[in-house]
Every structure is written in C-alpha cells, then in structure tokens.
Amino acid sequence: MPETIIKVDLTQSPYENDMVHNRWHPDIPMVAWVKPGEDFVIETYDWTGGFIKNNDSAEDVRDIDLSIVHFLSGPIGVEGAEPGDLLVVDLLDVGAKPESLWGFNGFFSKKNGGGFLTDHFPQAQKSIWDIEGMFTRSRHVPGVSFAGLIHPGLIGCLPDHKLLETWNRREVDFIATNPTRVPPLANPPFAATAHMGRLAGEAKATAAATGARTVPPREHGGNCDIKDLSRGSKIYFPVYVPGAGLSMGDLHFSQGDGEITFCGAIEMAGWLHLKVDIIKDGVAKYGIRNPIFKPSPITPNYRDYLIFEGISVDEWGGQHYLDVHVAYRQACLNAINYLTKFGYTPAQAYAILGTAPVQGHISGVVDIPNACATLWLPTEIFDFDINPGNAGPQKMITGDIDVPLAPDL
Amino acid sequence: MPETIIKVDLTQSPYENDMVHNRWHPDIPMVAWVKPGEDFVIETYDWTGGFIKNNDSAEDVRDIDLSIVHFLSGPIGVEGAEPGDLLVVDLLDVGAKPESLWGFNGFFSKKNGGGFLTDHFPQAQKSIWDIEGMFTRSRHVPGVSFAGLIHPGLIGCLPDHKLLETWNRREVDFIATNPTRVPPLANPPFAATAHMGRLAGEAKATAAATGARTVPPREHGGNCDIKDLSRGSKIYFPVYVPGAGLSMGDLHFSQGDGEITFCGAIEMAGWLHLKVDIIKDGVAKYGIRNPIFKPSPITPNYRDYLIFEGISVDEWGGQHYLDVHVAYRQACLNAINYLTKFGYTPAQAYAILGTAPVQGHISGVVDIPNACATLWLPTEIFDFDINPGNAGPQKMITGDIDVPLAPDL
C-alpha cells in the first residue's frame, strides 16, 4: 500500500494544515521528499478549503472571499531534481475522499469573480453533484448523468525567484491598464489571506507579500483546468528550483472544456496516487516552455455528440477579429438555448456545459475576420434523446427544479 | 449509382463553369433541384480553382490573387425547403477526384493574406501531399503519414437579402476601424473577380457589387473549416431562401484544428455524395442560430497524443486577457519547437500542424488573466517515436529536404 505523505482533515481549516499553501513562492519549504521511481498518495482539500457546502443555498458561492484560493497540497521535494530537468509525473489514480462523495458547481456573482457567461448569469448560483462510483448526478439538474473524467485542476512546480518576478511584474502591469474593472483583469499578490505552508514569522511575511496568486495557468502549468490531464495521464513539468517542489489541488470529478462556469467544474476534496521520475536536462533537450503531457489510456468513451458552432460575432452583433473566446462563447450560448427547448432552465444548461465532458475545439482561426469554435455535447449523458428530428423537441424536464440562486446583497 | 448533378472539368477555368460561384448572394440562381430523401453527387474544384500546382515551387502561393476564392459548386435547390426550415445534409461520402490524387498546403506571404503564424513565417511556402488510398504523405515533409479526415472546408445555404446586408455592414464597418492593416481585418465585396454562377448582365453586375466574400464562417456556416464535419457526418443548416440553395467546396483531405497554415489544410479538388432532408420550421423549434452537426461514425482513431499547452502570454512576453487565440498560438509554437529537436525545419513542423488531424482544445477560459489552450499531436502518425525519454530526442529527419519557399518580390 503506497504511503500517504500529505493528509488533510476536512473538518479542520486548511490554514491549520502546514502541508498546504495557497500562493506560489520559491521559499515555501518542502513538506515531504520522495525518490525518483517512488509512488505515493497525497490528499487535498477542495479548492475553497471547505467553504462551499453540500446544501441547497448559493449564499456561500456569493459570499466567498476568493483571495483564499486555491488550497494546494505540497510542495513535495523530489531527490535529485534540478533546475532545467523535466519532472515526469504519472497520475496513477485520482479520487474523491470516501467521506465526501459529492462535488459542487457554481457561477460567481459578477461582482465577485464572475465567469465566462457572467453577463448572462450575473448572480451566484450553485448545484451539488453526487458521486456514485464512476458516475455523477445532481439533484439540481435532472435528466443527466455521466462518468467522471477525474483530474487535478491545478498542478505544477514551484517557480524560482526570477520566474516569480516575471509573473508579478507582468500581471501587476496588466491590472494597471484598467484597475477598476469588475471583474478585475488579474489578481495581485495579497498577503492578508496568504497561506505559505511551513514558512513562519518574517520569512512568511516577506514571501506572502510577493507570493503569486494561484488563479491563472502560467509557464509552470498551475491552474490549467485541462480536463484531459486526468487520472492515468503522464505529465512532464519544467523544474525551476532544486527538488522541484510539486504542489497540486483543485480536484475535479468532471469538467467541460473551458471550465466555463468558473466555480468551477465539479469541485471536490480528494486524493492523488502519483509516481515521479526525472529526465535530466529535459527542458533544453526537448525545448520545453510549458508542461506537456500524454493522455490516459482510460477515459470516458462518449462518441455520439451534438456539435454547436460559434463564430466571433458576439451576441450583440459586434464583430471581433479571429477571437476564439467570443466564438466559443457563442457556441456555448447556442448549446444553452438548444437545451432550454427540452425544458432545462438556462442555468441548468450552463451547469451541464461546465460539468459534463463537453469538448471545446478551436476549429478555424484564419478565415478573417471570424474565428470558428465548436462545442461538442455528448448526447449519451442524457436520460432522453436530444437529437433534432421532425417531431420537434420534447419537454422532458418539467421545470419544477432549478439551480439555487443567491441574489446579490 | 447516384447522379452527378454538378460536374467540374479541372482543365477548364472555373469561371467558365456556370454551376460554380465564388460569392454569397441570394440572387444566384439554383443550378439543380433535388427532392428531400434523394442522394446525389457533386464535384468541386479545389478552393483556388486550380491555381496552385503540383510542383516544387511556392511562387503560385506567393502570387495568387485571393479575391478569386472560393470556387463553390451550387447552389442546389431542395424542393419544399422554406426559410425557417432546417436542411438536413448527410455527407454520405467525400473524396478526391481520381485524376487528381494530391493536395497542397502552404503559408501565404504576410503581404498576401498571411496566416496564424505569419510573424514567424512571413514568406510564401508550399508542400505537396500525395493521396494513397486512405492515407497521405508528402515529398516535402518526410517521416509522417496519416489517414485522411476528409471534409468540405466550406458548406452552407444562400443568405437572404437581410442577412447579406448584415454581413456587409458588419464587415465593412470593421474594416473601417483599421483600413490599412496588412493583412486586412476583413475582405469587402469585390466585383472584378466575382463569379456569380448563372447570373448574367446587369443582374450579375448588381449582385457582384454586394456579394459577400466567401472567406469567413458566418451564421449560415460557410467557411467553417471544421475538420470533424467529415464524410459520414450529418449537418443541420438554417434555410434563408426558398429552395435553400446549398453550395460547397474547399475540400480538405485532412486538416488540423484551426487550419493554422491558412493555405490551407490539404487542399484538393474532389466530389461529395450527399443526401438531403428537411425539418420543417426547425430553426424556431430548436432555437438554431448557427448550423449544428453530428460527427461521423467513421473517423481516424488515433489516440496516443503528445499534448502541448499554451497560455495567453504571447511569444514576446505580452499579457493578454483570456485570449484563446494567443494561447493556441503558444501551444502551436511549443509543438513546432519540440518537433525541430527531431530534425524538422520549423516550416515542416508548421505544415504538420496544419495538415495532420491535430486537435486544438479550449482548455480553460476563466482563470484570469490567462486562457489555456492545448494542441493534441497524434504520435502514431510519425514513422519514429516522438515521445520524451531519458535518451533525449533522436534526429530522425536529416534536414536535406524542406518546404519550398518563394521570397517576396
């Protein structure tokens, strides 16, 4: 039985667990060391550290202080790893904590983080998804269930000081271009809620002042939210500091491409079973700038899709130049509108696109002025037939249930 | 044997074939009528109407007048189709013309259209791909071969006058925001090279003056360049004019997501075997704004991928806000750099990404400020192993061959 080198107690605040941190900084001390070739287990909190509850109110989604996220387990030192190496991580398995077989999905209030479709869903909403073995189903979104494509939303190695400075300068400068925007353009360092792991005293205060927020994906990987980086996959991470310092968290039971609901996928507390190895000097040998990975041999095999197209003309008629973000938003809005014909509320449809294994493809990015993006919705996840036909759509969903909403105060 | 209702002679100029057109306009007369439930065959030119030749010079790619594209076969009238209906099109099969078993891929000069990576590849280059049954291989790009995911890059129904006006106003206004840009923001109507099918005389002149260019994908579908809209798939198109007026062309033997090389995928002349049907009033019943489709049950099954990540920090360090276009460009540049370690020139690597069935996924679009996109490169298409390992990359490609380049004059 592999050793569990990081444990988390879901009844305890993550701030009290010194094997957890919520900022990126090279000075955060390793909490455990492993050898290349070893396999081991790590437990993690959900990304909010337990703030979001399994209930029927979205008030917690509305009220959360987003400066506290993400609670990561680590950093783990790998013996012999040096800057310039590639750290090879096998995600041997990932799962939910047995005492916590559920996850949440939600949309933040536009005033508190927003999300991909925040102009259409400006208020906080939340759905709860029960995990039944390899499958999930929600009491707030009837008529749909699917197999989990379980993955860590966030995983990567500690940056060195130089990389950290690059990040901070880049993002702080960017915020300065529109500092009052709601939601903001980016999140600067914020010491008040920083959890710097085993750093203490002055060293902690110093590091907390410049520790990079965990929200965006960056050169080291980090919060990539790639649904296919799932259990069974193999990842090659650039190493920046001696020992690598691998940290991870933000586990998802399932997510659609884009994580368009932002809060988030089906978010859960859980564990990862990992094996690590090293390719010496791999960064230069292979010309690696961002992590690369190989997919799992075991993934859900849904193959009957209904595919929605979107182009970079926005929902108000505005023309954008080869903008895939706008094009994918149109494809998502098209899919939501389609699903409402079967009785779903827009919020339920949005929750499905955020949680189910939908694919988002960059289909065309050169045909000026319009990008084309496609959203692939697996039809097999529905309890009824959603294909178009001569009879027209049947209202299979009665509308007496919806995703709980918490109005802004 | 199904009837071939539109024939093309590749030795003849497409301007001499009155069953072909290269602009979108509701007044273009139907060239043939079919009944719902019927299946039939249509032949098409390659998108340039034969301008690009099977040789080892990129001068034709450099010199092409892009105002002549795309040469489409149609429009086909479907009996009983009315505005508001959905036209259901089964792509029963698609193939190359037997006398023309090759295709081309290229990058335009930045002065003449450019492309996704035009800042990195500013000059015209061209590769030729031989079609051997279900597979292709290029004398300009050694060490790689793959099965074709054959599809029409461009297919859709005629717009009505109102929709046409929306397009023209939207795009002309957009061009006006930066009229001297190279490459341009969009392409306005251009009568000089318009081919309006069977329209003649004054009617032709009038329509040519406002006929929409065929370059961008739009509400009706059009030049979507979706690689998965392949033979065997089923598409639901909005109908705008009586009879629908279905036209198509721009056949691709294979393409990567994004068609990042712009000129283009593996471009070929060929034929389509189609069946059409109608869902009455389907646009309103299903809330359709853009076409939707279902994938083919027969597609290449490559599943061992090497996946490259990109984030919306550009190659010069610039920060962009959740910009998937920038993120995908980084993923592409990362993959190109990786492939050069095995001996490919950057141009060869770029050509592989434009032609092979690579997937481009919108992985994360909410984690401010960085979008995350992934490029999935199937490893099985290479004659050698491209996976990372302790031994480092082997230079399997000797570098004595490259993709022909034609310098700007």
Next chain:
Amino acid sequence: MPETIIKVDLTQSPYENDMVHNRWHPDIPMVAWVKPGEDFVIETYDWTGGFIKNNDSAEDVRDIDLSIVHFLSGPIGVEGAEPGDLLVVDLLDVGAKPESLWGFNGFFSKKNGGGFLTDHFPQAQKSIWDIEGMFTRSRHVPGVSFAGLIHPGLIGCLPDHKLLETWNRREVDFIATNPTRVPPLANPPFAATAHMGRLAGEAKATAAATGARTVPPREHGGNCDIKDLSRGSKIYFPVYVPGAGLSMGDLHFSQGDGEITFCGAIEMAGWLHLKVDIIKDGVAKYGIRNPIFKPSPITPNYRDYLIFEGISVDEWGGQHYLDVHVAYRQACLNAINYLTKFGYTPAQAYAILGTAPVQGHISGVVDIPNACATLWLPTEIFDFDINPGNAGPQKMITGDIDVPLAPDL
C-alpha cells in the same frame, strides 16, 4: 493515379477473364508483377462471379453451384519475394465498383451448403443491401443502417507443392470420416469447375485435379473472413513460392464476426488499392505460422453495444465441453430472439447479425464444462432504441416486409 493491374468486366463471365482463378495451386502463373514499395489497384468480382442478382428472389441463392467459388483476382508476383519472406500488404483502400453499388446477404439451403444456423433456417433466403456512400441499408431489413467496414474476405499467397499436399491430404482424410454428411465436412478438389487462370491444356488439367478449394482459411490466410482486416490495415503474409503470388477477392462491404450467414457478409464486386513490401526471412525471424496483421486507424466507432451471452449448452439442452462454436450459436440465437420482440422476423434478425459490425468475443474457455461467448450488437445502427426498459419493447417493425425465401425444390 495508381495503375489498375487487374481489371474485371462484370458483364463478362469470370471464366473468360484469365487474371482470375478459383483454386489454390502453385502452378497458376502470375498475371502481373510489381516491385516492393509500389502501389496499384486490383478489381474483383463478387465471390460468386455475378451469379447472385440484385432482385427480390432467393432462387439464385438456392440454386448456386458452390463448386465455382471463389473467383479471385491474381496471382500477383512481387519482385524479389522468396519463400520464407513476409509479404507486407497495405490495404490502402477498398471499395465497391461504382457501377455496382449494392451487395447481397443470404442463407444457403441446408442441402446446399447450409450455414451457422442452418437447423433454424434450412431454406435459401436473400437480402439486398444498397451502398450509399459510407453507409448501407436494405429494402428487405427495415430500420437499420450502418457504416461499412469494407474488407476482402479472402486474401493470401499461393501455397507451394508441399503445403498444397498437406491441405489436400488433411481435408480428404477428414471427409472420409463422414463422407455422406449434409452439409459436407469439407470440399475436395473438383476439376470440372476449376478456373486455373492462365494455365491451359494439360498443365491446367493436372493442376485442376489437385487445386485446393478456396472455401476454408488455411495457413496462408485465404478465406479468413475477418471483418477487421479492413481497408487501412497492414498484413504480413508468409511467402511460399518465388514472387509470392498474392490473390484476393470475396469483398465485403460489412460483416459481423463469424460471417454466420455464410452467403455471406454483404457481398460485392469491387476494387482494392494496395502497396506491397517485403521483410526478408521474416517467417523465421518472427516465428510466423499464420498471417498477422495490424488494424486500420479508420474504422466505425460504434461503442454502445447490447451484449448477449451464450454458453456451451446447446438449444436442445445438450452439454458440450468448452465448445465456443456452440456458445456463440447460443449468443446469436439469444440476440435473434431479442430482436423479434421489436417486430423483426427471425430471418431479418439473422441477416442483421451476419451483416452489421457485430463483435463475437471468446469470453471464457476454461470454466468446465461451459465455454462462454458474447455477441456485441451495436445499438446505434438501429433507427429506434433497442435497449431494455420498464416500458417493454416497442414493435417498431411492422412485419409487412421479410427476407425473400426460395423453398427447396
């Protein structure tokens, strides 16, 4: 365009085409020579040489003289191929003759060949399947259509004299154990209907007297009827005679595992696009006794199956020892019975199992005394839902159409 090195004229008797033969014998002269690395096209008759017609009567299936089959195109000489080499054959593509876009399926009378379920279907029956692009549908079997997994039922190299003698002795001795059995245990050489290609005169008579019948699969491959040896696959054949002598025919548009209807799959005339190469001394190097092959990267992706189990207790209660043949027959009978609940006649259900891409798995062969076999029926090929449910099966097929039957005379 690859050269067509063997042509067939479907309006001509195959006996008049000297590039065709219907027996295996080392003395049959090569009809064409190709070089390793070359690709070329071969045309073939359907296995009966045109005897079975596209009509609504099964009399031809009842009356056929089975000693005439199979009409093979070849043998093709490969320069440099010697006994002990492996001949590598790439099936670049396979298709139907454009002037003959249909195929047939049938069950022989028990008196004339029978078939897997001849005790249940003792009379001749026939269904016609129309080929519509990549798909097929039958006017005799409503409610079902599927993509073709096109393949040659029969392909292999000429035996040498020693191997031929082994075959003849083995099978003649076997017939002698029960010479009056109906259907027979095997088919001995039969000169009267032999077509020995370009052999003539005495040489022909001598060879015809001992030429092996083409019915069974043997060491060289031959009539394996493996549905997955489809277009796009790569096969490694043992070579027995100088030049290899590759012959093939018996094209199938689609077939279920087992080819249980015997007459046969969806049988058609067509063409193959091939490329050949040689692995010198490959038989000994790799210890090859029978051909081996790699599957195509392009195949139908049906994945939602209803799976029927069968065990080696026969339909009359008899116990058999680990007999997979009996077990698979039970699985087939179970599937047929199930399909009748939706309105199909047993003959229609049998035809579906013979033609659609059903899988037959050897599931357990060690749990004495019962083997377990499974039949995988893809649910997606039906126009309606065949899954079990609380509502019970709906009679979607009205029963006014059946597979034509020709009573024994």
Next chain:
Amino acid sequence: MPETIIKVDLTQSPYENDMVHNRWHPDIPMVAWVKPGEDFVIETYDWTGGFIKNNDSAEDVRDIDLSIVHFLSGPIGVEGAEPGDLLVVDLLDVGAKPESLWGFNGFFSKKNGGGFLTDHFPQAQKSIWDIEGMFTRSRHVPGVSFAGLIHPGLIGCLPDHKLLETWNRREVDFIATNPTRVPPLANPPFAATAHMGRLAGEAKATAAATGARTVPPREHGGNCDIKDLSRGSKIYFPVYVPGAGLSMGDLHFSQGDGEITFCGAIEMAGWLHLKVDIIKDGVAKYGIRNPIFKPSPITPNYRDYLIFEGISVDEWGGQHYLDVHVAYRQACLNAINYLTKFGYTPAQAYAILGTAPVQGHISGVVDIPNACATLWLPTEIFDFDINPGNAGPQKMITGDIDVPLAPDL
C-alpha cells in the same frame, strides 16, 4: 457514503464468514436486503479465499484443493424481485481492497485442473501483479504494464430448484461419458468443502449434497469471466427466486478474452459498488435466456493491436470441424511463439495473454472445415516496440527472470 452491506476480513477464513458461500442453491438464505434504486458496497475474497499468496513460489497453485472455490459474497435480496423479472445491476465501481493491492495469475498442473494450454504448460506456475493505481506490473513478467479493466469474474442470481436440477443432471450425465478424464469434464456437487452461507445443520447438509459447483457459466450468468463486464457496465439478470439472491466474487484486475490461464486473470480480493433495479416480467418481455449487458463508458482505449490468426487445425496437424476452441488455441500459440522472439519465456508470454486486455474474436465460423479465430494483442502495453520490421525482433527481455514453477510431486 454508501453502506457496506457485506464485509470480509482477509485475515479470516472465508468459511467463518456467513455472508459468503461457494455453491449455488436456492435454499441459501439472503444475508442482506436492499430496495430497488439503492446503491451499496460489497466486499469479496479472492476466488480462492486467500489460499494463493503474494510470494515467489507456485506451490500454492500446485497444491490448492479446487473444490473450495469460488467464495462468493451474498446472496443479497432485492425487495420486490420475483421470478421472471429482470434484475438490473449497475456496477458503479469495482476495486481492490486497499490493504491488498496485488493479484495473482497462474496455470494449474494438468493433474489439478489444467487450463487452456495445459498440454504445453503441464506444471503449476504463478506470477504476482502489483496494482499501482489504475495500472499493474509484475516482478515476474518484465517489460509490460497496462491499465486495469476491473470486473467480477462471477456474478449472478440464485437458481430455483428446477434450474438447479437441470444443471446437476446435465453435468453429472456429462461426466459419466468419460468419468476418469484428467482434467475432468465437469465438477459434480461435493458436500465436504461446501460453504452454504447461513444454512446450518440438516438443511445445510441437504443443500450441500446438491449445491451446484460455481465453476461453469450457466443460464443465470455465474462464472462467465467476461472481461468487458467491467466497472461502469449495466447487467440484466434473470430472476428465479423471490428476492433474486444476487451473489458475486472472483474479482479480476484485468483479464484477456478467454481467461486462458484459468488460475486465472489477475485475481484479487476487493469490493463492488452496486445499484439495483427491477424490470417487472422482463424475462418474457425481452425473451431473455442468459443475462445481457451494456459495456462501461469508461474502459482502456488501447487501439494499436497486433492480431494473430488461428484456424481449426491443431498444433499436431489434426483437422477439426469449425472448432473455434482449437482455432483460438492456435492464435494463442502463435502469439506466444512471436513474443518469445523478443526474449520472453513461453510461460511469461502465456501469462501476458491471460492477464492483459487482449481480445479474442470469433472471426469466421462457416468456411468448412476451418473456423478462424483472432487474438488481438495491444502493442501499447509493452515498454518496447513489438511490431514486425526489417531489422527483425530485438531481444529486449534478458531472460534472467521467469514465472516461478512448482513441479508436480
């Protein structure tokens, strides 16, 4: 968290656990009751109840008393289930016991059970496979690892008295046709080692005298050893007694089609997470004789196979009539011989075929006199390339390790 309604303690003899039984008999009392729609967890012993150990000796495989198997957990009563209903079982998940992350594979001595290739491997041998997350690897079989396709080898409902009598009469009569055969034709009831669950006293003795052995698959399912009946699949079982009486065990981490090594797949102790439901009168409605099932949406996606053919001519030249058992044996022997060219011992190669997700297809069963079977070996499970090529096979396996063998005493 679902309730675990049957627990097993691996340190305790299964004979001491009254929620376990090793015979089929209608009188075995239910050990727990569940409601339709409920999900719950069941733990199981490995099929030998812990007799086979994680060590490097095959003596336990040689010495085991096979009359003790299989130790099943159950029977479970389902409220409302009546004879003639279909019991719908969702295998929500299946896994190994966390304290026992390993499994065994072996071949029995020909004197004690034998196996599919017992004439070639007449002595007891054993390999141990470590479970690392979703993957497995063996210290006795280097160079190969694969993802688990976890499944219960044995699952089914209690027979009623009439069905039990049919079984006993059928098999006892069969044994009588050759009572001294080694291995035997079948296994008769055997009271001495019977574990009848909660039956006690005279009732136990009576039932033990006629309780059917658990070895063969039968009408109710039972020991089908179908690798694809894996976690995530849905099964429809005929119900024979009030409450159904569902029992299961014999968990496999992975198995090849046929379970040709007999002892067995990768055998392990573990748990199942199940949900049950009922289709009233489903047996008659759907004409069900044996269980039917639908595959899991999550399974290993290996798709690059090397496929070996076998025909029904045995390894000594003997001719058999359409015998799939013989044909599959030849395909297996061909694959074993091929793998030895890369350095594997025959026993290691045999162990790979018994444990890895190889497919066994019934390819042709009508071409008299030869059946054709194919064995599909996934190439991706090997650490090196096993495809044929001009360079010939490389001896990647050095031969200093083998599968432990215990000679007959």
